[in-house]
Structures are given as C-alpha cells and as structure tokens.
Amino acid sequence: MLRTLSASGLMLIIFIGLSIQQVFAQTPNDVLDSFQSEAAKSMPNFQGFSADRGERFFKMKHGNDWSCTSCHSDNPAATGKHAKTDKPIKPLAPFANTERFTNPKKIKKWFKRNCNDVLDRLCTPQEKGDVLAYLLTISK
Amino acid sequence: MFENMRNYRWLLAVMFLMMSITVPAVYADDDDDDDDHYRSNSSDSTISSTRVGEDADDRKRSGKSKRSQVSNASWKEECGACHMAYPARFLSAESWRVMMNGLEDHFGSDASLDVETATEISNFLQRNASRKKRKSSNGIEPALRISDTRWFQSEHDDVAARTWKSPKVKSPSNCAACHTKADNGSFRERDIKIPK
Numbered sequence: 001m002l003r004t005l006s007a008s009g010l011m012l013i014i015f016i017g018l019s020i021q022q023v024f025a026q027t028p029n030d031v032l033d034s035f036q037s038e039a040a041k042s043m044p045n046f047q048g049f050s051a052d053r054g055e056r057f058f059k060m061k062h063g064n065d066w067s068c069t070s071c072h073s074d075n076p077a078a079t080g081k082h083a084k085t086d087k088p089i090k091p092l093a094p095f096a097n098t099e100r101f102t103n104p105k106k107i108k109k110w111f112k113r114n115c116n117d118v119l120d121r122l123c124t125p126q127e128k129g130d131v132l133a134y135l136l137t138i139s140k
Numbered sequence: 141m142f143e144n145m146r147n148y149r150w151l152l153a154v155m156f157l158m159m160s161i162t163v164p165a166v167y168a169d170d171d172d173d174d175d176d177h178y179r180s181n182s183s184d185s186t187i188s189s190t191r192v193g194e195d196a197d198d199r200k201r202s203g204k205s206k207r208s209q210v211s212n213a214s215w216k217e218e219c220g221a222c223h224m225a226y227p228a229r230f231l232s233a234e235s236w237r238v239m240m241n242g243l244e245d246h247f248g249s250d251a252s253l254d255v256e257t258a259t260e261i262s263n264f265l266q267r268n269a270s271r272k273k274r275k276s277s278n279g280i281e282p283a284l285r286i287s288d289t290r291w292f293q294s295e296h297d298d299v300a301a302r303t304w305k306s307p308k309v310k311s312p313s314n315c316a317a318c319h320t321k322a323d324n325g326s327f328r329e330r331d332i333k334i335p336k
Contacts, residue, residue, distance in 0.1 A: 084249070085223040085313065109253070116250035 028094045028101035028136060035129035042125060049126070054134030057127055062119040068131070070118075077138050093138040101132065210325065212264040214257050222251065224315055226286060227325050228268035235274060235282040236265035247285070287312035299334075308335035 026034075032049070039046045058068045058076070071089055072080040077096040080089035091097040101107060115123040123131075210228055219225040228236065240262035243251045253261070275290050276283035283289045296312070303309060308317055315322035321331040 082222055084247075086310065087221075087223055105254070113250040113252060116244075 026102055026104060028132065031101045031104075031107060032129060032132050032136070035125050035132065038125035039129055046126070049129040049133040051130070051134040051137045054127075054130030054132070058131055058134060064118055064120060066118050068114065068118060071114075076135055077140065093135045095136075095139050100135075210268045212261065215261045215264050218253060218257060218261060222249075223313060224322060226315075227327075228265045229270045230274070230286045230292075231265075231269060231284075231289070232272070232274045232282060233266040233269035235284055236262060236269055238282055239284050240265065303334055306335055 036049070039049075058072075059074065061067045066083060070083040072092045076093040077091050079091055081087070082089060090099075092100055094100045111123055111128055115121065115127075215228075216225050231239075239246070240258055243253055243258060252258075270291075272291065274283055275281070276288050277290045277293055278288055280288075286292055292312070303318075304312065306317075310317070315327070318332050318334050319327050320333050321328070
C-alpha cells in the first residue's frame with residue numbers, strides 16, 4: 001500500500017514535470033512563426049524572411065569588431081569558440097544541435113546579448129527571422 | 141498510519157523536486173585556495189605573514205562549509221556558458237554585488253540575465269564570497285577582475301612570464317590551463333600542472 005502510494009506520487013510528479021516542460025518547449029519552426037507574427041505586427045510592409053539576407057547578416061560586421069561568426073564560426077553547423085574566452089560553443093544550426101531554438105527564454109537572452117555585442121542594439125524581428133531562416137537551411 | 145503515508149509521499153515529492161532543481165555538489169575534500177602557504181619566495185615578510193593569516197582564515201571557513209560546498213545550478217550554467225564559473229571565494233561580496241549589477245557591460249560584453257536569475261546568482265556569490273577584501277592591485281575598488289586582485293597576483297608571483305605567454309595558457313582567466321581540477325572548484329597545489 002505504502003509502496004503503491006509513493007510510486008503513484010512519484011509518477012504524478014514526473015508527469016507534472018514533463019508537462020510543464022512541454023508547455024514551454026518549442027520547435028525552431030514555432031520560433032520562426034513567432035518572429036513572423038512579430039515582424040508582421042511591427043512592419044506594415046513585411047515581405048517575409050529571406051535566408052540569403054540572413055546569411056549576409058550573419059557573416060558581416062555591423063560596425064563593431066565582432067560578427068556572429070566571430071564566435072559561431074563561418075559554419076553554423078560546426079562547433080564555435082567564444083572570441084574572448086575560447087570556450088567551445090555548440091553548433092547553432094538546429095540540424096547539428098537539436099537543442100537550438102527550442103527554449104524561448106534562452107532565445108531571448110542570447111539574441112539580446114549577442115545583438116548588443118555585434119550591433120550595439122537589439123535585433124529586429126525581421127533580422128532574427130532572416131537569420132533563423134538561414135540557419136534552418138543548413139542541413140549538412 | 142494514513143497520516144504517515146501521506147507525509148512519506150510528500151517527502152518523496154519534495155525530494156524529487158529538489159533533485160531536479162539542484163545539482164549535487166560533492167567536491168574534493170580539500171580545496172583551499174592555496175595549500176602551499178609556507179612557500180618562502182618573498183623578500184617581503186609582511187606579505188608572507190598576511191598570506192599565512194589569510195589562508196588560515198579561509199581554511200577555518202572551508203572547514204565549516206566543506207561538505208555543503210558551494211555550488212549552484214544557475215551559477216554553474218549561466219557563468220559557465222561563456223567562461224569557467226569562477227568560485228565565489230575568489231572575490232569579496234562587494235565585488236560580486238557590483239559585478240552582478242553591471243552584467244549589461246561585463247568586461248565589454250553583454251552578459252545580462254533576467255532579474256530572477258541574476259538575483260539568485262548574486263545572492264549565491266555574495267553568500268559564499270571571500271571574507272577578505274580581495275583588494276585590487278590597481279587602486280580601483282572593488283576589484284572586478286579576479287586577476288587584478290593583490291591576492292591573485294601574490295598567489296601567482298612565481299609563475300614565469302613565458303608560462304603566461306604560452307598559447308596553452310593565453311590569459312590569466314584560463315585557470316584550467318594549469319589548475320587541472322579548476323572546473324571542480326579545486327585549486328590545490330598538487331593539482332597544478334604547468335603546460336609545456
């Protein structure tokens with residue numbers, strides 16, 4: 001009796017834990033969708049995202065020393081390296097790292113930090129969407 | 141009897157939740173900052189005796205908190221995302237407080253966190269900070285760079301210039317280049333291995 005009770009209690013806790021994670025988890029395509037609705041809201045003439053534009057944005061400098069590639073490397077499917085500390089950075093492309101663009105809190109945190117470092121400002125929904133569209137085209 | 145079972149079940153539930161939140165923090169049994177405090181390499185005896193005093197103080201503290209050693213899942217994850225999660229005892233509480241209030245410009249990078257996480261990590265660092273001042277060597281207080289503290293510099297005064305320049309070391313912030321167990325929070329003399 002005691003065992004059944006504690007076992008069912010444990011199962012319940014695990015179940016709740018998993019379902020909480022489900023509520024917050026997203027796929028990269030969900031994230032792209034949410035960028036899309038943000039972009040459509042903030043730009044009346046929004047034309048959709050462009051992977052090409054995203055790639056150019058990703059690889060160019062924006063007035064500072066760093067571009068996205070300074071840490072994430074030219075190949076987003078490869079392991080990057082922090083430009084200052086040399087700490088390895090797991091691949092950014094969802095194809096190479098399935099954890100990428102699945103956690104809204106992390107996405108928000110890192111876009112804010114990295115856009116401030118690279119552009120001295122926040123990125124627009126258009127820019128974020130273009131970059132993610134580019135990253136989603138990488139499949140090798 | 142039924143009451144007992146209910147308590148038991150809740151205990152399990154709470155334990156499970158705790159396990160999912162905290163990271164087991166079992167570390168080496170001795171991780172003083174420096175166990176070579178009788179090293180006689182200094183011509184300045186005042187500095188030597190200060191260091192012995194400081195180590196004794198740290199030792200007393202670590203004796204108290206050795207088993208419940210100083211880890212926090214958010215600290216490990218967030219600080220460790222870009223560099224080693226530096227131990228709280230390397231700086232004073234004031235240093236950590238100022239640093240954690242300025243994450244938007246963290247040595248030139250934006251390392252900002254949501255308020256909740258920043259507060260948690262800041263509290264953890266301040267609670268476990270060095271009780272020594274960890275004075276800055278350049279007169280700018282509080283010291284924010286660990287390698288700017290007089291303590292750090294005196295601990296490393298016997299490290300050869302060419303070691304610092306070695307591509308395997310690269311920067312004084314790269315603890316693990318020589319302190320082979322730095323990632324576990326251990327900086328014992330016996331774990332030091334200077335790369336060739």
